[in-house]
Amino acid sequence: MTAESTSDGNPFDDPLPTQPQPEVAPEATLAVGRNASLTLATDSLIILDEGFVGRETSNCCGLLPSRSKTTLAVPFFNILWAELSDWEIAIRYARQVSKDVVRPAYVNYTIDKNDRVHAQAWIEQLLNRAYGASQRQKRIKVLINPFGGKGSAAKWYTQDIEPIFAAARCEVNVERTQYMGHARDLVAESLDPDAWDVIACCSGDGVPHEVFNGLARKKDAARALAQVAVVQLPCGTGNALSLNLYGSNSPSIAALGVVKGLRTPLDLVSITQGDTRSLSFLSQSVGIIAESDLGTENLRWMGSARFTYGFLIRLLGKTVYPCEIAVQLEDDQKSSIREAFRAEASKPLPSTLQRDLPPPDAGLPALRFGTVNDPLPQHWQLVPHDKIGNFYTGNMAYMSPDTPFFPGALPNDGCLDMVCIDGDIPRSTALKMLLSVEKGTFFEMPEVTYRKVSAYRIIPKQCVKRKEDGYISIDGERVPFEPFQAEVHRGLGTVLSRTGHMYEAHGLR
Numbered sequence: 488m489t490a491e492s493t494s495d496g497n498p499f500d501d502p503l504p505t506q507p508q509p510e511v512a513p514e515a516t517l518a519v520g521r522n523a524s525l526t527l528a529t530d531s532l533i534i535l536d537e538g539f540v541g542r543e544t545s546n547c548c549g550l551l552p553s554r555s556k557t558t559l560a561v562p563f564f565n566i567l568w569a570e571l572s573d574w575e576i577a578i579r580y581a582r583q584v585s586k587d588v589v590r591p592a593y594v595n596y597t598i599d600k601n602d603r604v605h606a607q608a609w610i611e612q613l614l615n616r617a618y619g620a621s622q623r624q625k626r627i628k629v630l631i632n633p634f635g636g637k638g639s640a641a642k643w644y645t646q647d648i649e650p651i652f653a654a655a656r657c658e659v660n661v662e663r664t665q666y667m668g669h670a671r672d673l674v675a676e677s678l679d680p681d682a683w684d685v686i687a688c689c690s691g692d693g694v695p696h697e698v699f700n701g702l703a704r705k706k707d708a709a710r711a712l713a714q715v716a717v718v719q720l721p722c723g724t725g726n727a728l729s730l731n732l733y734g735s736n737s738p739s740i741a742a743l744g745v746v747k748g749l750r751t752p753l754d755l756v757s758i759t760q761g762d763t764r765s766l767s768f769l770s771q772s773v774g775i776i777a778e779s780d781l782g783t784e785n786l787r788w789m790g791s792a793r794f795t796y797g798f799l800i801r802l803l804g805k806t807v808y809p810c811e812i813a814v815q816l817e818d819d820q821k822s823s824i825r826e827a828f829r830a831e832a833s834k835p836l837p838s839t840l841q842r843d844l845p846p847p848d849a850g851l852p853a854l855r856f857g858t859v860n861d862p863l864p865q866h867w868q869l870v871p872h873d874k875i876g877n878f879y880t881g882n883m884a885y886m887s888p889d890t891p892f893f894p895g896a897l898p899n900d901g902c903l904d905m906v907c908i909d910g911d912i913p914r915s916t917a918l919k920m921l922l923s924v925e926k927g928t929f930f931e932m933p934e935v936t937y938r939k940v941s942a943y944r945i946i947p948k949q950c951v952k953r954k955e956d957g958y959i960s961i962d963g964e965r966v967p968f969e970p971f972q973a974e975v976h977r978g979l980g981t982v983l984s985r986t987g988h989m990y991e992a993h994g995l996r
């Protein structure tokens with residue numbers, strides 16, 4: 488008997504297999520009835536079934552299950568779960584129904600009583616190939632921002648995300664955030680890091696920022712940040728976390744990325760400003776980027792074009808944002824930055840993930856360079872930048888879709904990528920530069936200063952032409968227009984990525 492269907496809910500309620508693992512060497516092919524077989528090929532599960540004849544064929548970039556006549560190839564990455572009941576083997580997978588959408592689908596076949604031991608061993612082989620070093624059946628705490636995605640986040644969760652988690656047999660608990668800052672408070676005050684493997688934010692980048700900061704407020708902050716992976720199910724305006732980790736801002740693709748994701752240490756950055764200390768996971772900007780994003784609220788009616796419009800106006804006006812900057816420099820040579828990136832990119836997928844947890848009472852790491860209120864570290868030098876137009880530091884490659892602004896960024900190299908561009912460069916060069924980000928040629932432009940730094944201080948100055956305060960953005964949120972200091976903590980946080988050590992951008996390969 489053969490059955491196949493897609494499912495928007497969880498139609499499966501079989502108990503988990505509890506039998507001891509049989510000690511037989513499983514063969515790659517499992518015969519399931521007279522006319523069908525299941526084969527573990529190099530990258531995919533191949534289902535050969537006479538019953539497929541006549542069904543449509545589809546394929547796209549090797550990601551879609553492809554059928555030709557009697558076969559269906561499902562990439563191991565798309566396999567969500569497989570299990571054996573008394574008489575049947577059921578395999579669930581994520582079927583790509585369009586470029587940006589996957590939906591759970593399943594095949595099941597009757598198994599002869601005498602084949603059960605072999606079938607159980609074969610399923611274990613399949614799950615090993617499907618999950619590799621990724622944890623199976625993750626325990627996921629979901630936080631939904633009900634206002635995310637113009638109020639669509641809850642709908643996207645039900646339609647695109649929850650069915651994938653259910654099909655992969657994840658343990659899920661859902662909570663809606665009730666006010667600004669709720670995610671931070673909830674994580675700091677009541678979330679038990681031993682109870683969850685993942686905190687998944689159905690939101691933009693604002694809620695993950697709060698979650699990292701909630702974990703940072705715990706007494707055992709360092710341990711909690713290593714224990715619980717923070718991920719995003721993209722439902723906001725800015726979805727950089729998902730773009731970098733899953734190469735997509737589609738909720739269902741990200742859900743598959745979370746199910747199959749490898750635990751990945753992520754550098755986090757302490758920001759001290761005034762008397763506060765907070766964590767940043769994404770970016771800091773002073774000048775044109777911050778102002779084009781945060782200073783164009785009055786243009787919200789334009790939709791996402793408001794950022795580009797705001798950016799171009801300032802670019803063409805040759806706006807400068809004078810400041811003083813001191814850095815803890817790690818590398819300022821584009822050639823060696825590229826080399827280090829390539830060396831990291833050439834590493835294979837890890838087969839196991841070993842990471843020592845910090846001791847139970849380990850709080851946030853001490854600041855090696857003090858705070859912004861301390862005297863400047865001895866070997867640092869404050870350099871005046873009177874003509875800077877763009878000061879931008881990034882911990883990840885993509886800042887928005889198609890804009891890999893920091894192609895050299897690596898999740899766990901202990902560095903921020905710092906870009907400084909003068910504001911008085913010719914307009915034609917500035918426009919060329921704008922276009923070069925998407926083309927991937929931005930890094931090489933001589934007008935772009937690209938550095939790896941592990942800490943810095945910036946003292947912004949009031950713009951003479953303007954009466955009101957300027958803009959500083961930390962992870963896309965506005966903070967006071969005052970000096971701040973940043974210091975990277977290597978691998979302090981945890982996320983889930985496809986490779987365990989790289990972002991999804993093409994980068995400097």
Ligand SMILES: Nc1ncnc2c1ncn2[C@@H]1O[C@H](COP(=O)(O)OP(=O)(O)OP(=O)(O)O)[C@@H](O)[C@H]1O
Nearest residue numbers: 632664665666667668690691692693694723724725
């Ligand atoms: N119930 C709520 N009421 C008001 N604000 C909330 C609520 N839940 C979350 N927020 C706040 O919404 C802000 C935006 O968060 P989110 O990460 O979803 O989106 P974003 O992409 O950063 O912004 P946008 O609102 O433009 O989509 C965060 O600061 C968060 O604290």
